[in-house]
Amino acid sequence: MEVATQPLLEVEDLCVVIGRTPILHGAELTLEAGQLVAVVGPNGAGKSTLVRAAAGLQRRSSGTVRWSGSDVRKLRRRQLARMRAFVPQRGRVPDGISVRDAVLVGRSPHVAALARPTRADHAAVEQAIERSGVAAFAERRLPTLSGGELQRVQIAVALAQQAPVLMADEPTAHLDLGATVVIARLLRGLADDGLGVVLVAHDLALAAAIADRVVVVSRGRTVAAGRAEEVLHGERLAEVWAVDAELRRDSDGRAGLSVAWLQK
Secondary structure, X not given: OOOOOOOOEXXXXXXXXXXXEXXXXXXXXXXXXXXXXXXXXXXXXXXXXXXXXXXXXOOOOEEEEEEOOEEHHHOOHHXXXXXXXXXXXXOOOOOOOEHHHXXXXXXXXXXXXXXXXXXXXXXXXXXXXXXXXXXXXXXXXXXXXXXXHXXXXXXXXXXXXXXXXXXXXXXXXXXXXXXXXXXXXHHHHHHHOOOEEXXXXXXHHHHHHHOOEEEEEEOOEEEEEEOHHHHOOHHHXXXXXXXXXXXXXXXXXXXEEEEOOOOO
């Protein structure tokens, strides 16, 4: 008899109002261990707000967010930091700090105030550096890195937290194709290693290629969730993105969008 496992993250009927503007009104999201969930939708749909609110970084107006069954409102900041790591769209790039020093910051939830990092903390840093593929430039200063290298460093910082969930808000934005592929393979590999991964993405082909489930957000609501082939069909692409397009996948698993670019 199989024992039901608690989802790592459950978001139900989430509503967020910023100022007097409603951003989300009925957003849903569920994440299991070893699963990569891509959150997609048009500009302004509320994708990033959904993920930030789920992460406890954005105040919500109503709705439920549970981390491993615990209401996010009952979790202290340090507790929450041990349950999820968040990779922002544009992280700070301080002058004079090396990659290794930046990754060590990820151990903050595990290091008591005024205490020095332990041998276990340094071991976690080295593991994160290796897993994210930044060992070759671990001694370089952050301002000397390319966009793709910086993004991998941000993921390394998140991995150093050793949280069971990694949330990445458009980590491939402004990256070239090669750097995007590196990040995509890294995130997919982390999910395959057992982490829960939430990815906010604009690139629907990327989401379809690497995600186990795709959550479609439109006008502040979750309008669909499931396998890419189930939710990114032509009718929904027309309804949500107002385009004539079709998701296609070849026999090798390569995913792409066929778009009627010049059709009136």
